Amino acid sequence: MSRTARLSLRLEPDLKEWLEGEARRSDRSAGYIAAHAIAAAKARSDARRSQIVQAMAEADKGVFVSEERMTEWFLSLGTDNELPEPEADILPNQRA
Numbered sequence: 786m787s788r789t790a791r792l793s794l795r796l797e798p799d800l801k802e803w804l805e806g807e808a809r810r811s812d813r814s815a816g817y818i819a820a821h822a823i824a825a826a827k828a829r830s831d832a833r834r835s836q837i838v839q840a841m842a843e844a845d846k847g848v849f850v851s852e853e854r855m856t857e858w859f860l861s862l863g864t865d866n867e868l869p870e871p872e873a874d875i876l877p878n879q880r881a
Contacts, residue, residue, distance in 0.1 A: 847877035 796804065808815040854871040861868040 847875070848873045849875040851875055 804815045804818060808818050811818065850871045851874050854874055858868045858871045
């Protein structure tokens, strides 16, 4: 059996009314609806945090596409001479 903890919170009247209505429509308790909404928000937050950590690790590798190549590619989109996606041209330990 999973253990749960009680939580008390204050809601604006219109939000409380919506929550109670949603609970009635779904034949669930307001606490159930709120708990699932919080769990969904946590999952989104955890996923976003994980993506940021992964992006930072990727950036720390020092491999990038230069602004010039990105701009050239972007400006070619939708034209008759569309360029392929640019590949990294800034590499670690590269000297200017």
